[in-house]
Amino acid sequence: MLDPKFVRENMDAVKAALEKRAAGIDLSVFRALEDQRLVLLRESEDLRNKRNVVSTEIGRLKREKQDADGLMKEMKGVADRIGEIDEILKGIEDKTRLFMLNVPNIPNAAVPVGKDETCNLEVRKWGTPRAFDFEPLNHWDIAEPLGIIDFETGAKIAGARFTLMKGAGARFERALMNFMLDLNTSKGYTEVFPPLLVNRESMTGTGQLPKFEMDLFRVMDPELYLIPTAEVPVTNIHRGEILREDQLPICYTAYTPCFRREAGSYGKDVRGLIRQHQFNKVELVKFCRPEDSENELEKLTADAEDILQKLGLPYRVVLLCTGDMGFSSAMTYDIEVWLPGQQLYREISSCSNFGDFQARRADIRFKREGKKGTEFVHTLNGSALAIGRTLVAVLENYQMQDGSVIVPDVLQKYMGCDIVK
RNA sequence: GGAGAGGUGGCCGAGCCGGUCGAAGGCAGCCGCCUGCUAAGCGGUUAUAGGGGUAACACCUUAUCCAGGGUUCGAAUCCCUGCCUCUCCGCCA
Incomplete structure (x- = not known):
């Protein structure tokens, strides 16, 4: 607000x-x-x-x-x-x-003006897409023969856009989660595991409500919402609080499942893991002083990029233009990972500085040493990373011609193997 | 689910037969004094938000004793509803 x-x-x-x-x-x-x-x-x-x-x-x-x-x-x-x-x-x-x-945030001066994603600005690229000596497959064509992702059974149990992970597929989810959390906490982020259902006040605090109710799963009696991202419960940790200046910045990382209605996306990404009603994600959330938020956004984005670098996955960073940014954001970088099976870069992380927009809604303030009164903190968050999409990228980038998949070095200790076949 | 207890300022804790209560007292914090070995002692001071006001302070004013309603000229204090916490019983991963 x-x-x-x-x-x-x-x-x-x-x-x-x-x-x-x-x-x-x-x-x-x-x-x-x-x-x-x-x-x-x-x-x-x-x-x-x-x-x-x-x-x-x-x-x-x-x-x-x-x-x-x-x-x-x-x-x-x-x-x-x-x-x-x-x-x-x-x-x-x-x-x-x-x-x-219902009024969106004011964009940061550095944000390019434009009506849609065609006006986004590519900021940098990392890594070189691998040269295949065979036709690389889509992740679903890799995973189904391996028996590690079962889309049909997921649909039987819950419906479209739900998936059953099996064997190495399930293990991959757990391995990626642990790898990301370990890396994030090693950088000073405090690990938290929050409630997955939240009340209306929390959803309003971060900006999902009242405007985006149709994107959320809701539980009646009592009225609660399934979180679409860990951003919601984690940012609301400090709702209604006055923090001390010396506590800032506060940095959290959280693994949570995320639940999204994906209303209005009929026909988009219907196959595969890209767009699911339920997916796992590790999130970074920061609370900081206003004068630090621009720098903190750069650091947060770099922390998310680091995961892709350690996994050896090529990506690019895109600065979203005014028309493509989220409602609450003042400035957003998207990180897009290279998917050889589809020959395109695909969003795997979105890192945003919200300025005091969420803090004002959620009433999160801080008190400066020796100064009268309080100020709103700035909040930031970003995925580090979306686990399902990371798995997609691993499968597609590390696939072999015989249908097996090499396990990236950093994941081997978490997977307990170096190849999935 | 059943039976009780309770939610007051940074914390602890009075007040709760309605008016002098933004709220005693203590602790913590800040300023000053005294003493000057650690410690202690003395005086003062210390909430947040809105509106007005100022060059900026000062200052004036409204609201806030979990939240929302109600009674009243007047409510932290009385009534209703909701939320949360604690104790005991039951049930259960």
């Missing part, structure tokens, strides 16, 4: 920034609501002040056994008027909040 006060006082700048995102937000609605709100707020506060003063006086009179009926009658009228104003005020505040919750 943007700062209402900031928006009020910087209308033109905010308007220009939002136009870059083509968000179609009409700030004049906000302005009108704010104008009304401030007038009513002042009236309400003046009346409350009067009530407080007179009520104290009534108390004094009563103690001295004097008559206060007149004042009490008068105050009854004041109380009624306060009630009326507050009701109107509440309506306006609800409208303002709803409006603000």
Whole structure:
């Protein structure tokens, strides 16, 4: 959420920034609501002040056994008027909040302006795609003959976009998870394992709600949501807290399954592991001071890249343009891994700096040493990495002509073997 | 699921027969004084958010004693609902 006060006082700048995102937000609605709100707020506060003063006086009179009926009658009228104003005020505040919750974040100045992914900027490339002396296969054509991924049985158990991993396939998931967590924690990230179901407040805190309800799986009675990413529970660890400056930056890494409806993606990536309703992911989440977040995004992205480098998987890093960025993000790098079976780079990680956007929604603040008041922290997160897609990349990049798959060096101790056949 | 207890400021903890309570006291923290070996002693001070105000402070004001409703001229204090925590019993991975 943007700062209402900031928006009020910087209308033109905010308007220009939002136009870059083509968000179609009409700030004049906000302005009108704010104008009304401030007038009513002042009236309400003046009346409350009067009530407080007179009520104290009534108390004094009563103690001295004097008559206060007149004042009490008068105050009854004041109380009624306060009630009326507050009701109107509440309506306006609800409208303002709803409006603000649906306004996306302002993009960082470094973000290229553009309407869709064609305007994204390739920042760097790492690794050289392997030269095959045979036609490389898609991961599903590798995995099914090996018997390590069973799409049909997954569909039988739960439906389309669910998969059963078996044998080395299941072991791969566990190996990748452990490899990533070990590497991340060695860099100072604290490992956490959070709840996989969260309440409405948490989903609102990170920005999934209210706008993206259709992307989420929901459980009724009690009303809970399955997390679409560890970002949600992990960022909400500090919801409503005031942190000390010397605690920052706080860095977490978490493995969790992720659940997504994938509404509106009918017909996209219907085969294979790329787009599933349930997938495993290891996530990085940071809380830091505002002046550190740009640098922390670079470090976080580098930490995610390091995993691909250690796995020997070629990739490129793309800076998303204004039109392709997520709702809550101020700046996002996507890391795309090379998939020889499909001859393209495919998103495997998304690393974002949210500025104070999530912190404001989730009320996560910090106090500077020796300074009055509090400030919102900046939050960041990124996948390190999406495990299913990493497995896809390993299978496709390390496939052999005979249908076997070489296990990357760093995974061998986790897999307990050096080849899957 | 059944029966109780409770949620107060950074922490501990009073208040809870409604008014003088943003809230005693203690601890921790900060400033100053005294003493000057560690320690102790004395005085003062220390919440967050919104609105107004200022060049910036100061300052004024509103709200906040888990959350949301209600009663009342007035609620931390009374009533209702929800959430959470703890203890005991039952059940269970």
